Amino acid sequence: MVSELELVVRSTEIDVNGHVNNAKYLEYLEWGREDWYERAGLDYSAFLEMGIQTVTVNVNINYRRECVQGDRLTVRTHPRRAGRTSYVLKQELVDAAGVVRADAEVTSVCMDAAERRSRELPDRLREALQAVDA
Known part of the structure; x- marks a missing residue:
């Protein structure tokens, strides 16, 4: 499954x-x-309900083109791969013309909420991660 979240760059997000x-x-x-x-x-x-939390352990991002105030952007997110205790989501930040402004692979680890240690991905999460349509 791919999600697409639209956003608009605000003045408070701009640097010097x-x-x-x-x-x-x-x-x-x-x-x-x-x-x-x-x-x-x-x-x-x-x-x-599953007794888990997820923790981001790595973000590998490529800044392709700058974004400025007023840009209308879409964040596309979809599963890339799943391991035993971790998984990777592929993300792209795309402008209205379809130009990729940034892309990233984000690795997260499944953690037992009570023990605060990594654990195997629950079936429900693994199934969602395997529902790749992109």
């Missing part, structure tokens, strides 16, 4: 160079991941 601050791209990606989880039926309450 007149473009989006690099840290804001990470925030946009986080919003996109939350949207993907919700569309996959994996909101926070679902994680609580």
Whole structure:
């Protein structure tokens, strides 16, 4: 499953160079991941039911082109691969003309909420991660 979250760059996201601050791209990606989880039926309450949390352990991002105030962007998110305890989501930040402004692969680890240690992906999460249509 692919989620697409639309956003507009606001003035508060611009740095002294007149473009989006690099840290804001990470925030946009986080919003996109939350949207993907919700569309996959994996909101926070679902994680609580499974007794898990997820922790981002690596973000590999490519800043392709700058974004400026007023840009209309779409954060595309879809599963890339799933391992035993971790998984990777592929994300792209695309403008209205379809130009990729940034792309990233984000690795997360499934963690047992009570023990605070990594654990195997629950079937429900693994199934959502395997429902790749992009």
